[in-house]
Amino acid sequence: MDKLLGRVITGSVTDENETDYFVQANGTTFRLAKSEIKKPLKAGATFKGFAYENEDHHLTITRNAPQVQVDHYGWGTVVRSQRTLGVFVNIGLPDKDMVVSLDDLPSMMELWPQQGDRLLIALREDNKQRLWGVLADTDIFQAIAQAAKKRMENANVTATVYQDKLVGTRVMTENYELGFIHPSEREVEPRLGAQVQARVIGVHDDGTLNLSLKPRAYEAIDDDAAMLLAALEHSEAGHLEFSDKSSPAAIKAYFGVSKGQFKRAIGHLLKADKITQHDGQLWLKATSTDDQTTD
Structure with a gap:
């Protein structure tokens, strides 16, 4: 099953029952819900879809591929957390949430994402063929960022926290500008994945923003x-x-x-x-x- 899970793959229909088709790829069989298919598939037909293991541990393939995949980053929504494991993130699959390991989360649990927060993640498959969510690092955010305009000085922005450090908080705005919040410009440290309302107090020549969470006077x-x-x-x-x-x-x-x-x-x-x-x-x-x- 190497390099199948968490990716869009192509297989052949081999069988069916009342509720599912069975699609085989590289010797591995996946279930395909008939409710997804408008026209019946015949044995031997080719099917292309996203492969994963659902919460009931059934190998599944779906035509509704999420944006979040192995080596493909996308936004997911946190649905819950588990102290001994990490946070569960909805990436758009109906029967599977992806876990971001506690090893990748802040050491202080109060800074963990909460229900409704957003994380930019990709997927990785471990040596036990389990899929995990992987947080985007600074290089990924820089790669997708848009340069801020000088006229944004003093503007209000909505941003998502993607990195918490002692030196400050790094965020990305709704329009994909990168911002930095110095500890002196916040009353409390915002948690990872939280959406914050900030104001622009500086625009750098490289198109990044200095932001404040404190209100204007x-x-x-x-x-x-x-x-x-x-x-x-x-x-x-x-x-x-x-x-x-x-x-x-x-x-x-x-x-x-x-x-x-x-x-x-x-x-x-x-x-x-x-x-x-x-x-x-x-x-x-x-x-x-x-x-x-x-x-």
Whole structure:
């Protein structure tokens, strides 16, 4: 059965029963579900399909070949994990999930992929004729990557984690750009296979991205500060005749918050460099608009 499993092979129909045809290739017989075939196959007919062993340990061949094969990489979806074995990945077969060995996964189990996460894998056959999922390495990701455009600076992107290291996290975006997240640009380390929402903080000349998982300053502000910022943005001249010296009654009447909340909101916006305060008024800084924000 050497070099049959995990590949698209060609065989000949030798027999059938009520539910299956039997296809032989290089002396090995595979089951082919009749439900896949629209026109009946005759004995001796040639059939081409993907060969594998299903979860019931039956040698099976299917015309619906998955993208993931031996030496062919494709995306699969994690369906479950087993501490003593690894993670099971759905590659599109109805009766077989492929296992990525725990030996190929992060040493910290909390960084293992979880149900619904995505992995770019190929297949390999071991010396006991079992198929395993193999994670794509950096060379594979570089080979399929697209160069990022300079105009992506400060853009939001969705990306999939493909490598976790102490120096940082490597990801690939939905559009196949490569990105790097330094530990200082994340609150927690994302797990392998997780999809993350990131923002571009740098575009290198080689077309790779520096990314951050931290929110922009204006996105990180609390509700009261966001309300105050919105009021300034909608004011005619970009300023309001209020300050931290304004009376509690005037603040409550206009903003609907206490003076303590108002002062904390001012402090937050001052720290975020979104406003200035002078002449008894609050002023919106020019860099507070979305199209000018670069942090």
